[in-house]
Amino acid sequence: MKILAFDTSNTAMSVAVVDGQQLLAEKTVNVRKNHSIQLMPTIDLLLQDAKWTPQMLERIVVAEGPGSYTGLRIAATTAKTLAWTLGIDLVGVSSLQVLAQNAAMLEGQWICPLFDARRGNFYTGLYRINMDGQAVVIEPDTHIALVEWLDYLAHQDKTIYFVGEDAWKIKDTIKKHLADRAYFSKAILQTPDAWQLSQLGACKEVTDIHTFVPQYLKLAEAEANWLARHTLQEGESLVDTY
Amino acid sequence: MKILAIESSCDETSAAVIEDGCRQLSNVVASQIKSHKRFGGVVPEIASRHHVEFITLVIEEALQRAQCTLKEIDAVAVTEGPGLVGALLIGVSAAKAIAYAAGLPLIPVNHIAGHIYAANLNDTLEFPLLALVVSGGHTELVYMKESGSYEIIGETRDDAVGEAYDKIGRVIGVPYPGGKHIDEMAHHGKDRYNFPRAMIKEDHYDFSFSGLKSAFINKVHNAQQRDEVLDSNDLAASFQAAAVDVLIDKTIRAAKEYPVKQVVLAGGVAANSALRNELAKAVEHELPNVRLIVPPLSLTGDNAAMIGAAAYIAYTRGERAELDLNAKPGLSL
Incomplete structure (x- = not known):
């Protein structure tokens, strides 16, 4: 299975292109950089290194959280839109599990x-x-x-x-x-590794693309305050599409 | 040529398919107003979360309603700014992913340019023109010598006019967003309180609405302290008259100074009935050779159709973005 995996949950960005269990290309950057600027160019670069076109991909695996809200949203939006455009599987994996897998x-x-x-x-x-x-x-x-x-x-x-x-x-x-x-073992990698992510995602159940959202594990503060005083009616939508 | 356009700068997630910059094949909007109503205004973190929930759904729906597939799309356009950074990032990330995976050119669009070019969807812009862009985040007078060229000749120095509406709406006690309610109440009231018309006499084209907002709030608070009951409709009418007077006065003056063929009213506050009617009267009386263009109500709020309309012009001018495109919250025209 041809997998593109990426994690931008925190400061580090890790992206990997993997064929089954075999790593073809990977890049991890662990300095504070804007994920919005570096994620897509890195994906492009690594797919070129692997000599693949985006159309050859079969699965997108993304670290779904928890982590920095903005980083999670950049990864989740990029992942779900890539999977939707290419018509391929999407899998979300816990960002904490990715680290544990190290x-x-x-x-x-x-x-x-x-x-x-x-x-x-x-x-x-x-x-x-x-x-x-x-x-x-x-x-x-x-x-x-x-x-x-x-x-x-x-x-x-x-x-x-x-x-x-x-x-x-x-x-x-x-x-x-x-x-x-x-x-606290020095032998364990302390930053996320997209190859590990790809392996966790390879054997995980596929998720629905449209409803996929990050696992923030925490409500927005305003939402939490509101829910403390109100209950949302069953089936009530807060967003209207027209 | 078909453009798939995406907009997510504030609290609407929207996607549209626009043909040749002027034909709207679809325009899908997922509006979060109900959600933010709970808090009396847009909460950025919550807006960003909703955008992720809806982004691929609205894109898919836009293609379906346009009865086309990605294969028939020639370019992807997206609002790069100005707006809320977390909200913009969702549209930008999605647009880059589609452009990359489908091998399409990517066109970055300024949200304000989008509001102006919304007029091209139901009418034809002729240059030079003057645009009054009024919304919850913007109050700008833009002179366009030709298509794709923008000169901001006046802007608000503090609150946007729509923002002032929302804030006094909270004081009067109408639900968010207040503009529509104030507009309705104003019809049943009289301009009795003579609120200040800030900077109306000054010879520049800048605006200020925080003084008007403060005068309004003081009026209400002073009355409360004296146990005096003010007529809410009169308050609304007085506020609206002051706000609209300044907007129209400056727009007409600017349209006389610059050699314009058209005046374009754009942005969410362009839905305000007093502004639409009074501006129409003023243009008719004072600018005999100028045509006023007011977009249909469906295109005044934030939507992706307008982004597609502006993107077409940007595309013909050769404007493209690369995969490192980022959200630009403070982008100017």
């Missing part, structure tokens, strides 16, 4: 990817590397106060590998809660 060599271990969501909150989840070297969900992705999450992890009788650049930044806090049960 620890694929740690069979049986528990992996905790983290993204800073600001104000003491993090996007995180808990994964285990199964016998096939796949990161599978133990605790689904969530938006949570760091203290609450670390308290939960401290009550699990397991060693946990933390992944992600944001995890390294709060190493000391994590160690305070988990002491010697927290691991």
Whole structure:
């Protein structure tokens, strides 16, 4: 299966062109750059490197979140529109699972990817590397106060590998809660890798293109405030098409 | 030549198919007004989220209604700015993806140019012309010496006129967007409060609406403190008269100074009945050799048909964007 995979959930952009399990071309940029400017030219460049035309693609795999809202929307919109235009499959994969997958060599271990969501909150989840070297969900992705999450992890009788650049930044806090049960391995890649993303997406169920949206895991503030005081009627649409 | 046009600069997700810049084969709009009504104004993050939900749906619908497939499309056009950056990015990302995957040229379009060229869909623009662009985000007098050339000769120094309408609408207590309601109420009221006509005597073509807005709010608050009840319809009529007076006065003066054949009224506030009627009267009385063009109501608000109309001109002038096209929230003409 000919796959184009990309992730622009956070600072890093990773794009890969993959044939089945074989990587043909990949580029990861981990400096703060505008994803809107660099994503499409990179896709174009890598497809040329692979000597493919867009029409040869069979599947688009995109990191669907959580992460930076703007980055998620650029990736999701690009992915769904490419898939729609080419008439091919679209698959969304958790951006946290993509990071957890970087620890694929740690069979049986528990992996905790983290993204800073600001104000003491993090996007995180808990994964285990199964016998096939796949990161599978133990605790689904969530938006949570760091203290609450670390308290939960401290009550699990397991060693946990933390992944992600944001995890390294709060190493000391994590160690305070988990002491010697927290691991930070230099052997694990700390940035998303679109090749790993493509492999997770290759075996995942196809999603509906039109209704595909990022997994923000957090309501817009105004929406949350409104929902605290109102309920949306069933079947009520907030957008009218004419 | 068929252009697939996409617009997502504020709170409408829209796609259209336009033939030769003047024939509208389809124009699909997904309007988020109901959603933003909940908050009394457009919330940018929520607007961006809605755009992702609807972008491919409106594009598909636009092609279906035009009874054509992507194979029959010759170019893709998109609003690159001005507007809300997060909202613009959805249209820009989608347009680039289609242009790339379908191997089509990509045409970047200025949203304001789109509002002006909306008039080309039901009429024919003749140059030189003067355009009064009025909406929730813009108040501009644009002189166009020829097609595709834009000179802003006057603009608001603070609030856009539509923004002022929405803000005083909140004070009067009408739902967002306030403009339509104020317009209706104004018909039942009288211009009794003599609100300021800002900069009307000054010899430039700039506007200011924040003073008018403040005068309005002060009037209402002072009355409340004295337990005095003001007639809402009179308030609406007084506000509208002040706003419309300035817009028309400056437009007519500019049209006399510049050698124009046409005056074009454009943008969301072009739906305002007082502005349409008064401007028509003023042009008839004071500019005998000038024709006024007012777009049909369906094309005054944000829509992709107007982007397609403007894109055709841009296309003939050789304007193209590459795959690194970005949203330009503060883009000027």
